[in-house]
Amino acid sequence: MTQRAPARGSITPFGYRRITCKDRKQRFEHVIVWETHHGPIPEGMELHHRNGDKLDNRLENLMLVTRLEHKRIHSGCIRVGSRWLKRCRRCQWYRPVDTEFYEYKGRNGVMGACRRCLSDLAVIAKRNRKLRAKQNSSN
Ligand SMILES: [Zn+2]
Ligand SMILES: [Zn+2]
Structure with missing residues (x-):
């Protein structure tokens, strides 16, 4: 029972x-x-x-x-065969969590966006900072 x-x-x-x-x-x-x-x-x-x-x-x-598995489960990862995949919240692609995502050392956490997207975002953020600096200096 x-x-x-x-x-x-x-x-x-x-x-x-x-x-x-x-x-x-x-x-x-x-x-x-x-x-x-x-x-x-x-x-x-x-x-x-x-x-x-x-x-x-x-x-x-x-x-x-x-x-590790527990952390991944709670970070929204899914297991496909022997691999753990996670859907990137930015590009929406499922990618292997161990190679394409940054995982925190701590108990709960895998970054929401994949490494590629994070580096894209870093480039965009840098560009925006430069742009803003330019605008500020011309004001
Ligand atoms: Zn649990
Ligand atoms: Zn992505």
């Missing part, structure tokens, strides 16, 4: 449900659900809620991913 876990515990500021266990330790409900079926989460791995609902802690809604 697959049922939504009964509502209990408290919700953290990040939107996860945390419950107090018998040993009085507070643990995330999704972690408990996963570990009950699959054992401890390996170092460097994280759980992702497939449907985006962090309170939907049914086992089938949980997915074990690496930190």
